[in-house]
Amino acid sequence: MASPKVAVVGAGVIGLSTALCITETCPSCSVTVLSDQFSPNTTSDVAAGMLIPHTYPDTPIHRQKQWFKETFTYLFAISNSAEASEAGIHLVSGWQIFKSTPKEELPFWSDIVLGFRPMSETELQKFPQHRFGQAFTTLKCDCPPYLLWLEKRLKATGTQMYTRKVADLWELHSEYDIVVNCTGIGAQQLVGDKQLFPVRGQVLKVYAPWVKQFIRDGDGLTYIYPGIHKVTLGGTREKGIWSLSPDAYTTRDIFDRCCSLEPSLQAAQDIKVKVGLRPSRQCVRLQTEVLSQGGVKLPVVHNYGHGAGGFSVHRGTAKEAAHLVEVCISALQGSSSRAKL
Amino acid sequence: MRVAVIGAGVIGLSSALCIHEQFHSLEPSLELEVYADHFTPHTTSDGAAGLWQPYLSDHGNLQETLWNKETFDYLLGHLHSPAAKEMGLFLISGYNLFTEPVPDPSWKNIVLGFRNLTPKELELFPGYSYGWFNTALMLEGRRYLPWLTNRLTQRGVKFFHKKVESFQELFSQGVDVVLNCSGIRSGDLQPDPELQPGRGQIIKVLAPWVKHFIITHNLKSGIYNSPYVIPGSEFTVLGGIYQHGNWNEENSAKDHKSIWDGCCQLLPALQKAKIVGEWSGLRPARPSVRLERESIRLGNLQAEVIHNYGHGGFGITIHWGCAMAAARLLGSILQEKRQLATPPGSRL
Numbered sequence: 001m002a003s004p005k006v007a008v009v010g011a012g013v014i015g016l017s018t019a020l021c022i023t024e025t026c027p028s029c030s031v032t033v034l035s036d037q038f039s040p041n042t043t044s045d046v047a048a049g050m051l052i053p054h055t056y057p058d059t060p061i062h063r064q065k066q067w068f069k070e071t072f073t074y075l076f077a078i079s080n081s082a083e084a085s086e087a088g089i090h091l092v093s094g095w096q097i098f099k100s101t102p103k104e105e106l107p108f109w110s111d112i113v114l115g116f117r118p119m120s121e122t123e124l125q126k127f128p129q130h131r132f133g134q135a136f137t138t139l140k141c142d143c144p145p146y147l148l149w150l151e152k153r154l155k156a157t158g159t160q161m162y163t164r165k166v167a168d169l170w171e172l173h174s175e176y177d178i179v180v181n182c183t184g185i186g187a188q189q190l191v192g193d194k195q196l197f198p199v200r201g202q203v204l205k206v207y208a209p210w211v212k213q214f215i216r217d218g219d220g221l222t223y224i225y226p227g228i229h230k231v232t233l234g235g236t237r238e239k240g241i242w243s244l245s246p247d248a249y250t251t252r253d254i255f256d257r258c259c260s261l262e263p264s265l266q267a268a269q270d271i272k273v274k275v276g277l278r279p280s281r282q283c284v285r286l287q288t289e290v291l292s293q294g295g296v297k298l299p300v301v302h303n304y305g306h307g308a309g310g311f312s313v314h315r316g317t318a319k320e321a322a323h324l325v326e327v328c329i330s331a332l333q334g335s336s337s338r339a340k341l
Numbered sequence: 342m343r344v345a346v347i348g349a350g351v352i353g354l355s356s357a358l359c360i361h362e363q364f365h366s367l368e369p370s371l372e373l374e375v376y377a378d379h380f381t382p383h384t385t386s387d388g389a390a391g392l393w394q395p396y397l398s399d400h401g402n403l404q405e406t407l408w409n410k411e412t413f414d415y416l417l418g419h420l421h422s423p424a425a426k427e428m429g430l431f432l433i434s435g436y437n438l439f440t441e442p443v444p445d446p447s448w449k450n451i452v453l454g455f456r457n458l459t460p461k462e463l464e465l466f467p468g469y470s471y472g473w474f475n476t477a478l479m480l481e482g483r484r485y486l487p488w489l490t491n492r493l494t495q496r497g498v499k500f501f502h503k504k505v506e507s508f509q510e511l512f513s514q515g516v517d518v519v520l521n522c523s524g525i526r527s528g529d530l531q532p533d534p535e536l537q538p539g540r541g542q543i544i545k546v547l548a549p550w551v552k553h554f555i556i557t558h559n560l561k562s563g564i565y566n567s568p569y570v571i572p573g574s575e576f577t578v579l580g581g582i583y584q585h586g587n588w589n590e591e592n593s594a595k596d597h598k599s600i601w602d603g604c605c606q607l608l609p610a611l612q613k614a615k616i617v618g619e620w621s622g623l624r625p626a627r628p629s630v631r632l633e634r635e636s637i638r639l640g641n642l643q644a645e646v647i648h649n650y651g652h653g654g655f656g657i658t659i660h661w662g663c664a665m666a667a668a669r670l671l672g673s674i675l676q677e678k679r680q681l682a683t684p685p686g687s688r689l
Contacts, residue, residue, distance in 0.1 A: 080465055084610035090550040091465075093434040093476070114462050115474055123453050123476070126420070135454055137434075137462070137474075142550075210431040210574040212552045213476070228550045267426040 004029050004329050005175065009166050009190075010182035010304070011035035012044040013141070016150035017314045018182050018303050021322035023157040026329060032176070033154065036165040036186075039147035043184055046203060046276030047311060048225035048232035049088075049141035051075065052096070052216065053109050054309030058283035065108050067316025072112050074315045075139045085228075088145025092226060093137040094214030095119055097130040097261075102218055105132075113138045127261065130217075140214075141311050142227045166190065170291060173298040178328050180301045180321060184279040187304045193285065196305055198277035200238035202250045204258075205230040206268035215261050220308070222257040224265070230272075233258040233265070237308075239280075246273040281305030286317055288324050299328040342370045342678070344671065345511045347530070348522035349377035349500070351386040351482060351660045352649055354489035356520055359664035360671055361496050368675055375493065376511070378504035381486035385524055386656060388543065388622040390571035390578040391429065391481040392554055393658050396564050399447040402629055406447045408662025413451050415661045416478050429484025429574065434476040435554030436462070438469035443560070445473075452477045466607065469557065477554075480657050481573055505530070508637060512644045518674055519646045520667060525625040527650045533631070536651055539624035540587040541565065541580060542596040544604075546614040548577040555607060557581070565654055568603030576617055579604040583654070585626065592619045627651030632663055634670050645674050 006029050008019040019033050039045055053068045055061075079089045097119070110116040119133030127133070151161065166172065169190065172179050181187060188196045208231045216223040225232040233254055251273050259265045285305045291298040303321040306313060346357045357375055364371050381387050393413055399406045416430055425431065436458065449455040453476040463469060494500075505511060508519050508530060521527060528536055551572045559567040568581040581603050582596050597619065605611045627650075635646045649667045652659055 080609070082609040082612055085548070085550050085613050088550075090552060092552050093474075115456065115459055117454070117456065120454055135476075209549065210426060210429075210479075212431065212433045212572065226552060263421045263423065264426045264431065266423065 002028070004177045004332065006031045006178045006180060006325060007172050007176040008033045008180040008182055009035065009169070010184060010186065011038045011147075011161065012042040012182070012184055013143070013147065013150075013310055013314045014184065014303055014306060014317065015182035016147060016154065017318040018180055018321045019154055019159060020150055021315075021318040022180070022325050023154065023159060025322045025326055029329070031154075031157070031159045033159060033161040034164045034166055036163065038161070038163065039144040039151070042147065043276045043279065044147060044310065045143045046201065046274045047143065048203070048223070048227065048234070049143055049146065049311045050214065050225050051113070051139045051141070051312050053312040054307055055108075056281075056283045056307070056309070061108050064313065065112070067313035067320075068109050069112050070316035070319060071313055072139065075141065079139055083149070086145065087149040088142035088228060090140055090142070090228065091137055092140050092214050093135070094216070095123065095133050095135050096216045096218055097124070097127050097133040098218035099130050101132040110134075110136070140225065140227060145228070169300055170293060170298065173291070173293075173296060177332060178299050178301065178325055180303060180325060182303050184304055184306075185277045187279065187285075187302070191302075193305075196279060196281050197240055198242055199280045199307060200236060200241040200243065200275065200277055201234065202236045202246060202254065202273065202275050204233040204251060204254055205272045205274060206233060206265070207231075207270040208265055208268040210264065211262065217261070222261065224258050224262055231268070242277065244275045244277070246275055278307045279305055280307035284313070284317055286320055286324070288328060299332070301325050301328065342368055342518075342675070343372045343374065343516045344518045344520065345516040346373070346375045346520040346522055347377070347505050348524055348650075349375055349380045349486070350384040350522065350524055351486065351656050352524065352652060352663065353377065353520070353522035354486060354493065355660045355664040356522055356649055356667045357493055357498060358489055359661070359668045360520075361493065361498060363668050364671065364675065365496065373498045374501060374516075375498060376501045376503060376505050378502070380500070380502065381490065382483055384482070384486065385622045385625070386482040386486060388541075388620045389482050389657055390543070390573060390580070391479050391485070391657055392433070392571050393478040393480060394556070395446070395448050395655050395658050397443065397446050397558065405630060405659060408659045408666065409448060409655070410451045411662035411665060412659055413478065416480060420478070424488070427484065428488045429479070429481030431479050431574070432476055433479045433554055433572070434474065436466070436472055436474055436556070438466050438472040438555065438557045440469055440471070440559070442471045443558075449475075479573065482657065484574075508644070508646055509639065512637075512639055512642075517645070518671060519644070520671075521646055521648045522650060524650055524652075525623045527625070527648070533627075536625060536627050537586055538588050539626035539653055540582065540584040540589065540621065541624055541654070542582040542592060542600065542621045543578050543580040543619070544597060544600050544616055545576045545618035545620070546579060546611065546616050548572065548611055548614040550610065551577050551608065557607065568600065568607050570604055570608060570611070577614070579611070583624070588623065590621050590623065592621050624654045625651055625656075626653040630659065630663060632666055634674070647671060
């Protein structure tokens, strides 16, 4: 197999970063990205892209930590380079605050982000309803810039990208040797994964350039994340809700909650409302499955179900998926050389 | 009781506001006037980035450290007020970088969350081996000065656009007390060899991805003579020039290159930033702030001047503490005048 043909389905942060990792680990591969949506219309474009991990209940912590560390290290280097602004990667400092002291005062990622420490009494005075807090510096991936930058890097490697709605992974078996499934919430329909469910998130993107610090309530529901041009105000976590239509009552509620943490947001301008469906699962599905029909095999590497933590672990899971693709290629080359005997 | 403030930078306007807030109800005859040849956006304060940060060392000047603290606490208290955005006031975190370990500054417990930098953070800044991280405040002159002007106008304070040539000029018009907040040009009103320009130059760029201030320090070249990057609400300020004794307010190409090269080395992504302006200004530098009363004899009258100038590169940082101190000095002047006005015998 001189040039394995790999199709990556999905062009959100997971699809694009996985495709890029595959071109890095397997330069002889011909990689094609297929997706019905590209930036700025993916779920990733709605997200703020903050590197603050979500904890997956069924994934061992050391594995999640490894994914986060790889992702943080990768983005840290970009943020420090001349490409930072084009890639949309920047450092941001701020606070995570809790109304009651959390069980775990030191999350697993506290030694990966920068300067993690508890908030001082004086800092907490700013938030009379909150009793405990953590201060740290982390990274933010602004979308669309980050996705567009990934697309640019992919094009430079010769990767083709096509708008195409894949209704069934098997339809790709004649054109491609390996399929990588990065369809996020789309996997529910595409592969019938009943363990995958949406967690609807509504956010506001507002113009408030004086907001330089992030503030996040530890409950994950209220947050203020300053991006390059707009500040993302959030949010909601509505389990099992599929609606992509903004809800006006929710908009008002998000705005009020954020203003109670940062009153100056009352002066925010150009408020836009966005909705995304976090592709949630008890654990990320990162595994190989070999589809088989009439003696023909199609290896599929799944990489979806990142829920609220896609940006935080994207590079780590992309590398693991690329490794799984490598294994598939070896297996295919092994069986093809056997076939030649 | 006519009080005239000379100067409409951050010192003049804030002193005027502080005085009006404290005395307008106690002294019904108080008439407050502001005289200046430059108003916002053409004052020295308008050019400053607006970061609250004193110099590294207070040189034992505890008074100034207290004024700095008063200012920080005052501003922190206003952070949640509806006026904050209009004032140009917001929180910002950032880095102070050194090539060797240095003692902690006098203001470490004034700012929020002061700590040393971790090794991983220092990786961001090759060439620097030591540093601090803290959360401080920005108070943008281009917003704060109009805000102060609005508050003063609402209170009936009158503004006069003219260059005052001498204190006498105002006293002969019937002014009782003069507040001298004339910054770098105080020497024109009364010679002061200790007041010298600390010339600065800045480049304004669009770099909205920068969310932290970064101030480098070169202990040999002195304060603000080493690159710094300070993100504001509309643009980011690149700087790193401090030339003692240089009165030139023209932008220098050599300084431009020095600032640009230094800041791009610090943050490579700045190479892609669009330049939207450049400005030079003269920090009114003095070994210590001149904040004191001076009685001037004019014929058989005693006229009072309160000096409040010489705030160097920390005017915004120290302004409110000084305004309060100036108000206290005016208070004692008012007290003395009342005692003189009370006929003897009536106190029995």
